[in-house]
Amino acid sequence: MSTQLDNEACQQVVDKVFQVLIDGSKQGYIGENISQLAHSLQAAAQAQEAHADNETVLAALLHDIGQFATGAEHKQMLCDAETLSNPDGSSEGGKSGQKLSVGVSGHERIGAEYLRRLGFSEKIASLVEAHVAVKRYLTGKDSKYYEGLSNASKLSLKYQGGPFNQQQIEEFEKDPLYELKIKVRRWDDNAKIVGWDVPGLEAYRPMAIDHLMGQRQRTATAL
Ligand SMILES: [Fe+2]
Numbered sequence: 001m002s003t004q005l006d007n008e009a010c011q012q013v014v015d016k017v018f019q020v021l022i023d024g025s026k027q028g029y030i031g032e033n034i035s036q037l038a039h040s041l042q043a044a045a046q047a048q049e050a051h052a053d054n055e056t057v058l059a060a061l062l063h064d065i066g067q068f069a070t071g072a073e074h075k076q077m078l079c080d081a082e083t084l085s086n087p088d089g090s091s092e093g094g095k096s097g098q099k100l101s102v103g104v105s106g107h108e109r110i111g112a113e114y115l116r117r118l119g120f121s122e123k124i125a126s127l128v129e130a131h132v133a134v135k136r137y138l139t140g141k142d143s144k145y146y147e148g149l150s151n152a153s154k155l156s157l158k159y160q161g162g163p164f165n166q167q168q169i170e171e172f173e174k175d176p177l178y179e180l181k182i183k184v185r186r187w188d189d190n191a192k193i194v195g196w197d198v199p200g201l202e203a204y205r206p207m208a209i210d211h212l213m214g215q216r217q218r219t220a221t222a223l
């Protein structure tokens with residue numbers, strides 16, 4: 001019975017997340033000629049083609065989720081996530097139990113916190129959270145990478161803190177997930193191809209449900 005309830009709860013979470021992606025498709029992708037949804041699907045398709053593990057595929061799919069809404073909508077996203085993950089109405093507010101300062105967070109942090117609150121794994125949240133840091137890493141490490149960025153991405157880099165310096169580069173390379181974080185960023189960079197036909201959102205539903213169910217079971221076992 002509880003498994004059935006868990007499954008329904010996971011379906012609800014996936015419905016919600018997919019709706020955010022679908023709503024995102026109504027916006028253009030700043031500086032690019034494809035929709036945000038097409039961009040997300042192309043990133044996920046590359047992760048699958050590379051035989052990445054399921055958490056990495058989901059991270060590629062969801063890497064821009066925090067970008068699909070702004071301001072009050074961000075706040076609402078986090079409230080929705082809290083309600084979905086705490087159906088009893090309690091508001092512990094994420095793993096850390098701390099309230100997130102929505103106003104000062106970049107979209108990658110908003111997205112990662114949103115996913116944590118919905119019950120996605122820390123690995124997925126970390127990969128999502130890293131995608132701006134990796135851009136700063138790669139531009140610090142390789143000037144050619146900067147040259148290859150779109151004008152929109154070059155502009156946003158300024159506001160994201162600019163390229164990493166040598167010390168920041170070395171620090172970043174200590175992260176055990178750093179190579180995976182770079183892969184997600186590469187898929188992100190290449191996911192801007194007009195007319196590239198890739199699997200749709202529903203192709204990822206079973207994977208997302210399995211992941212959330214597994215997370216719930218792990219949490220229940222740990223209690
Ligand atoms: Fe992206």
